[in-house]
Amino acid sequence: MGSKERIQRLKEETRLNILDAALEIVKEDGWQSLSMRKIADKIEYTAPIIYEYFANKEGILLELTRKGYIILFQELKAAKIQHELPQDQLEGMWMAYWNFAFKYKELYQLMYGVDMSCCEVIKAFPESEATTNIICDTIKDLMTANPINDDLVCRKYFTFWSVVHGLISINFVRKGTDNTTNQHILRDALKGIIKYIND
Amino acid sequence: MGSKERIQRLKEETRLNILDAALEIVKEDGWQSLSMRKIADKIEYTAPIIYEYFANKEGILLELTRKGYIILFQELKAAKIQHELPQDQLEGMWMAYWNFAFKYKELYQLMYGVDMSCCEVIKAFPESEATTNIICDTIKDLMTANPINDDLVCRKYFTFWSVVHGLISINFVRKGTDNTTNQHILRDALKGIIKYIND
């Protein structure tokens, strides 16, 4: 009776269907909108059967996260073997990382908790502009070129922001790491950017 | 009849109470756990009256976001006036930004969408280690020192990750900005770090 295996195969298939359906829903309407009943609808079952394949909703998310890491690793590996020199490999891998984030945006959000669930449309607050300005003004003060290239100011601001925000959010997610060490990293990175602000 | 104003003052007070209660709940149990009924409980009312002060739940979040920006701006300003030289001002402001993120962690999460709602406890996946390793290996390849300082490798990896992740998540949140320009920023930043990897 080989039907045992056939059934096993079918079960494995619906398991994958659940994951696919979940990701599809997220691609359409975001993580906020993902629900067990919607997944069930998509695979043409009712909600409770999902619990025969996953412990709960988080189980689905964990599985998708795992899938994300596997894909990411493959892309990194592919990028690495395209170069000989370590410095080229490193740059290539980080570019691959970057590309992964946009190609698999939903998975990246899941993996690294970049969730803009709250305040769906962050329409630039007037209050947020003030903070942008006070920093950009100082960047301008540092610039020797005349007239000042506003585009460059904006880019430098972005670089600063990315470094600091990245360090912060990674600290939030991986909260194990020592804070003073990271503050050291931050200070070094800042000094580096400031030093070469006129490039 | 000065009672009009007294009532106005009371209303303003409960409005603030709602915001305080919301933030308190989030501090205790995270954004995921915030609910209208819990807020109502805390201010000793029932849920519907909150809608007399805010359009909906998002209205509360928006107000807290605004508060966050106001506080952040004040901290930046305070940091700036403590220095004379622009480069010191800049470093001071970014350090203030950093400190703000940890001092007002919940507000920062709200403002910049750093939400680890999904997968509450991201227990280091084996799959995630593979991606960490493939990059750290390459960083080691680049290092001239012998024996290799593992701590430094880790720190360099963190720096890379922060820059890239920061740039990505800021691109997600502020999706208006041009992608190719950011890729340019990224490439420059990467080259910079790689260049000074032995410092």
Added chain:
DNA sequence: TACATTTGCTTAACAGTGTTAAATTATTTA
């Protein structure tokens, strides 16, 4: 003072969420 009106607040309800237990249907086994 007596009535009408506005205000403040609550209860009840709706549609949605994740999740579990019971009931039901379909399939396999004896």
Added chain:
DNA sequence: TAAATAATTTAACACTGTTAAGCAAATGTA
């Protein structure tokens, strides 16, 4: 064919945000 097992659904529970209806107290008006 009858019993046992598996597959799937229905019903329910405790939540969620949100709205409408109802009530009670305070206020305005005669």
